[in-house]
Amino acid sequence: MSSEHQEDAGQGRSAKRLILAAGGGLALVALGALALESGWVPGWISGRETVENMTQSDYFQPPSDADIPDSPFGEAVKRGRDIFMNTSTNAGEYVGNGLACSNCHLDGGRQPLSAPMWAAWTRYPMYRKKNDQINTMEDRVMGCFTFSMNAQHSVAGGPPPHGSDVYRDLESYFYWLATGAPTNVPMDGNGFGKVAKTDLGYSPERGAGVFAANCAVCHGPDGHGQTDANGRIVFPPLWGPNSYNWGAGMARIDTAAAFVKNNMPLSQPGKLSDQDAWDVAAFVNSHERPKDARQGDMTIEETRQRFHDGDQIYYGQKVDGVLLGVGTPDPERPVGAPELPVGPTPLE
Amino acid sequence: MTRTSKQTASRNVKPGEDFEPWESHNRVPLLVIWIALALGVWGTALLFQDQSSYSVAQGERAADEVAAHDAPEGGAALFLANCSTCHQPNGVGVRLAVPPLQDSEFAKAGPEVVAQIMLRGIDGPIRVKGFTFDGHMPSFAAALDDDEVAQLASYVAGRFGGADATLGRDQVGELRDAHAGSGSWQGGAELAGLVPGLPTQPAMPAMAQAGPDPAISDLIFAGKGDVWSCASCHGGLGQGAESTPRLAGLSQGYIVKQLRDFRAGERQNEQMSFVAKELSDFEIEGVATYYAGLRVDSTARPALGGDLARGERIALQGDWSLGVPACFSCHGPSGFGVGADFPALAAQQPAYLASQLAAWAGGHRNNSPLGLMDRISRALPESDRRAVADYLASLPAVPAVEQKAMARIEGGGDEL
Numbered sequence: 001m002s003s004e005h006q007e008d009a010g011q012g013r014s015a016k017r018l019i020l021a022a023g024g025g026l027a028l029v030a031l032g033a034l035a036l037e038s039g040w041v042p043g044w045i046s047g048r049e050t051v052e053n054m055t056q057s058d059y060f061q062p063p064s065d066a067d068i069p070d071s072p073f074g075e076a077v078k079r080g081r082d083i084f085m086n087t088s089t090n091a092g093e094y095v096g097n098g099l100a101c102s103n104c105h106l107d108g109g110r111q112p113l114s115a116p117m118w119a120a121w122t123r124y125p126m127y128r129k130k131n132d133q134i135n136t137m138e139d140r141v142m143g144c145f146t147f148s149m150n151a152q153h154s155v156a157g158g159p160p161p162h163g164s165d166v167y168r169d170l171e172s173y174f175y176w177l178a179t180g181a182p183t184n185v186p187m188d189g190n191g192f193g194k195v196a197k198t199d200l201g202y203s204p205e206r207g208a209g210v211f212a213a214n215c216a217v218c219h220g221p222d223g224h225g226q227t228d229a230n231g232r233i234v235f236p237p238l239w240g241p242n243s244y245n246w247g248a249g250m251a252r253i254d255t256a257a258a259f260v261k262n263n264m265p266l267s268q269p270g271k272l273s274d275q276d277a278w279d280v281a282a283f284v285n286s287h288e289r290p291k292d293a294r295q296g297d298m299t300i301e302e303t304r305q306r307f308h309d310g311d312q313i314y315y316g317q318k319v320d321g322v323l324l325g326v327g328t329p330d331p332e333r334p335v336g337a338p339e340l341p342v343g344p345t346p347l348e
Numbered sequence: 349m350t351r352t353s354k355q356t357a358s359r360n361v362k363p364g365e366d367f368e369p370w371e372s373h374n375r376v377p378l379l380v381i382w383i384a385l386a387l388g389v390w391g392t393a394l395l396f397q398d399q400s401s402y403s404v405a406q407g408e409r410a411a412d413e414v415a416a417h418d419a420p421e422g423g424a425a426l427f428l429a430n431c432s433t434c435h436q437p438n439g440v441g442v443r444l445a446v447p448p449l450q451d452s453e454f455a456k457a458g459p460e461v462v463a464q465i466m467l468r469g470i471d472g473p474i475r476v477k478g479f480t481f482d483g484h485m486p487s488f489a490a491a492l493d494d495d496e497v498a499q500l501a502s503y504v505a506g507r508f509g510g511a512d513a514t515l516g517r518d519q520v521g522e523l524r525d526a527h528a529g530s531g532s533w534q535g536g537a538e539l540a541g542l543v544p545g546l547p548t549q550p551a552m553p554a555m556a557q558a559g560p561d562p563a564i565s566d567l568i569f570a571g572k573g574d575v576w577s578c579a580s581c582h583g584g585l586g587q588g589a590e591s592t593p594r595l596a597g598l599s600q601g602y603i604v605k606q607l608r609d610f611r612a613g614e615r616q617n618e619q620m621s622f623v624a625k626e627l628s629d630f631e632i633e634g635v636a637t638y639y640a641g642l643r644v645d646s647t648a649r650p651a652l653g654g655d656l657a658r659g660e661r662i663a664l665q666g667d668w669s670l671g672v673p674a675c676f677s678c679h680g681p682s683g684f685g686v687g688a689d690f691p692a693l694a695a696q697q698p699a700y701l702a703s704q705l706a707a708w709a710g711g712h713r714n715n716s717p718l719g720l721m722d723r724i725s726r727a728l729p730e731s732d733r734r735a736v737a738d739y740l741a742s743l744p745a746v747p748a749v750e751q752k753a754m755a756r757i758e759g760g761g762d763e764l
Contacts, residue, residue: 020379027386034390065665078437086436088443095443107668217689217717218678226687228680229484229747230434232445235678235686266673267724336443338478 059112059189060119062177073172080173083166084109084117087149088336091166094145096153096335097290098225098233098242101144101170104250106263109177112189113262113269119190121171121178137174138167147248152293153241155334192258198275202253204319207283210276214265215284223287239287241328242335246292246315253312256281286319291327300325423503426496430488430744431504433664433682439508442681447476447483455509457543462509463501463520464542466492467527471643471747472535473550480550483535484684486694486744490645494520532643532747564634567627575626578635581619585644593700596642597746601688603636606715615715646695646745650738652702655731659739662732663693670727675736678720684746689717695745701737709733 065081068074083090085108087100102108109117124137131143145151145159152158160166181187212221218235220226225237237243249255261277263269272280292315295303304316304325315325428437434446441448449455453476455462469487473480488497494517501520505511533539536549560568569584571577581592588594595603609615610624611632627635650656661667663683666674676683678690685692693701707713708725716722725733 016377020377023379023383027383030387030390034393082436082438086442089436089440090438092443106673107666111668214718227445228682228684228686229482230442230445230684231482232434232442232681234680234690265718265720266677267671267720267727268718269671 060116060181060187062110062116062118063179065108068176073176076169076172077176080169080171080176081108083170084173091145091160092154092336093156094149094151094154094158094160094166096150096331097244098237099149099244100236103236104148104259106266109174111263113191113193114259115191116177116189117174118178118181119187121174122181122183122185122187123190137171138162141167141170146293148244148250150243150245150290150293152245153290153331153335155337157334192255193262195254195257195261195274195277198278200275202257202278202282204279204283204286206275207279207281207286210272210280211283214272214276215280218265223284238284239289241290241331243289245290246313246325246327247294247307251285251289251313251315253278253281253285253314256285282314286314286324288324288326288328292325295327423499423506426492426500427503427507429660430492430500433676434485439504444479445481447474447479447481449504449508452476452508453546454539454543455505456511457505457509458511458513459498459501459505459515460513460519460523461543462504463497463515463523464527465533465539466497466501467520467524468530469532469643469744469747470535470539471532472537472552474536474539475547475549476536478547484747485532486682486747487532487643487645488744489524490647491742491744494518494524497524560638561634564631564638567631568635568638573626575623578639583647586639586642587644587647588697588700589647590697591699591703592697594646594648594696594745595639596644597685597695598640598691599685599688600633600636600640602685602691603639604632605688607632607636609715615713643747644745646741646743648695648697648741650741651698652734652738654698654735654738656735656739656742658732659735659737662728662736663739667732672724672727675740682746683740683743692746693740694743696737696740698734698737698741701740702733705733705737706730 068077068081079090084101084105087102088095088098104114105111105117106114112119120140121137124140125134126140127133128135128140131139133139135143142159142162149159211223215223215238218226219238220235222240223238224240224242225233226235227233244250250259257277257280260281261270261272261274265271292303292307294307298306300316300323308315317324431449435441435449436446439449454465465485466488468489470483470485472483474483475481492500498515498517498520502514505513533542535552536546537552540546540549566572567575568578571580578586578595582588582595583592586595606615607620607624607627610617610620611627613621624632662672663675666672666677675693678686679693680686680690683692683694704713705721705725705728708716708721709728711722714722728736
């Protein structure tokens with residue numbers, strides 16, 4: 001073999017190596033691209049995974065409305081959904097304010113950490129300290145009507161009676177939402193979550209600033225909500241006569257702080273710091289609202305001791321020198337009751 | 349003989365005249381085969397994947413079309429698509445806000461009455477089943493054709509009023525001609541002339557009929573100095589076109605804020621910044637009041653090839669897996685707008701809407717309160733932005749709101 005031969009052989013080998021390396025690289029690129037296209041690559045490499053996917057994919061997935069069966073049961077589910085979304089009309093007799101179930105249970109009771117109904121359904125019957133007894137789902141929903149929907153000011157003057165079709169339909173909807181959910185197992189995303197206590201505690205004064213900056217654009221500077229041209233409520237009232245009463249869970253500052261932190265502002269959950277969430281919840285719940293439906297003939301102090309002792313709530317306390325819990329004035333006639341006739345009466 | 353020695357030989361020996369180049373038969377290196385195989389697998393898989401998503405999309409589209417056109421009979425489907433966001437799927441309306449259709453005096457009056465209400469819409473107080481409503485119903489004259497109005501009117505009168513009569517397409521055509529240009533029904537008071545035996549209807553409140561200040565009118569229709577008129581781009585009645593927005597029926601507060609933002613450079617648009625810089629506060633408020641009070645039929649039509657069913661879903665329910673709530677949860681249940689910060693979306697020009705969503709997503713528009721629209725627009729893929737813009741363009745135009753109601757809404761709705 002001449003030296004020229006060896007040189008040529010060397011050149012050939014390096015050329016061969018070059019071809020193989022380039023080819024191998026090409027093959028790797030091709031396979032990598034294939035893997036990416038097929039979604040086999042973890043989201044943190046591909047950068048395709050959104051924040052929402054990472055936080056929500058672990059939660060239970062309830063069925064969508066298109067899956068409601070075409071059957072008598074499906075009809076009950078639809079009626080239940082209609083009550084849930086448009087409570088003041090479809091169960092209007094028992095609603096004494098301007099709220100609907102879906103105001104706090106977002107996305108029709110599906111959204112994790114806004115007390116989704118698929119998680120609630122599988123936790124009842126449950127013992128509740130609130131009334132010191134075993135609560136069925138019907139008992140629990142009765143509580144919602146009594147406090148959150150302020151049934152005391154409704155046409156019926158109280159929640160739907162036990163055995164009412166309102167419960168049948170609502171429970172059908174919840175049961176259907178929980179299709180495939182494990183029973184009696186706490187599920188991720190249930191309730192409103194919790195906000196860690198902060199060193200500063202909470203303060204309505206600081207909360208006023210948070211409210212003006214983040215909440216007033218929708219709920220109005222006076223917190224009374226906003227309507228469309230027809231007077232239909234678009235943004236729910238947070239205090240005042242058309243909001244939840246003093247007995248509602250949302251009147252407690254810890255509950256409201258958790259709801260705010262995990263759900264508000266709509267489309268930007270988690271935007272507020274823990275401190276801001278506590279402060280704004282304290283601000284919202286430092287305003288007067290309809291009286292506690294359980295007060296009856298008791299004084300505010302008696303009601304406070306019996307039902308609110310140890311709670312994070314301003315009920316029965318003075319804020320800025322004003323005693324809270326007195327309640328907004330009772331409406332002249334029940335909310336949603338037919339009006340007196342207009343114009344000339346039949347006698348004229 | 350190896351390849352290298354062959355090459356060397358050919359280099360040393362001059363080829364003869366009749367030399368033919370040749371190549372000996374060598375084995376293809378294994379690696380090249382692997383590469384080819386890998387590329388082949390990749391290509392096929394990609395082809396197959398595209399094919400499968402294509403057929404899935406085809407299937408979905410076909411299913412949507414079936415759902416939209418065939419599943420329930422015409423009237424029922426039209427009712428769900430056009431009436432149920434306000435009057436509700438079960439026709440009971442919304443307490444103290446939207447009148448019920450079920451057993452209402454107007455549904456019982458028969459399909460001809462229902463059709464005439466649909467063709468003109470309502471602006472004024474109306475008493476239905478013992479309740480007075482502050483009635484603002486859009487006109488469906490531009491959104492629905494004669495056949496659709498006929499089907500819907502027959503369906504509503506039959507289902508909710510128990511009427512036996514049905515209405516034909518030709519009769520709707522005659523009604524349409526008879527009512528062309530009459531504007532909306534002025535509440536129950538005017539409808540009382542159409543429906544005999546109605547319970548007493550509330551009187552129509554006196555409305556300020558004075559036109560805009562002459563200076564404002566000049567500005568709108570003739571311009572001022574170097575500034576061209578509003579109407580030259582937005583149309584004589586503020587109906588807009590393509591990427592120029594519809595202004596009719598937007599709230600006064602919203603128009604004022606946008607013009608001030610253009611003037612201050614908070615919202616970017618070359619033409620509008622130029623115009624707004626020449627406007628005084630008085631002129632801005634006058635122009636805004638004029639357009640807020642206009643009630644004009646929709647001229648917008650879906651034009652972006654968006655998936656209307658998807659757009660409807662985003663508008664009505666949102667897509668919470670993307671962190672996007674329903675458009676209507678802030679902009680009002682029919683896209684009529686809420687207060688000064690949430691403009692009307694119904695009948696807005698789709699090219700304009702899509703361009704604004706893109707501007708927010710790309711960071712070129714920054715004047716949304718709390719950055720709400722920035723975040724939502726970024727979360728929506730481009731196809732969804734087109735879908736929702738097209739869906740909103742298919743809706744009937746927002747009814748103009750008389751000044752009293754407007755003041756109440758912008759004041760925070762203390763009479764909820």
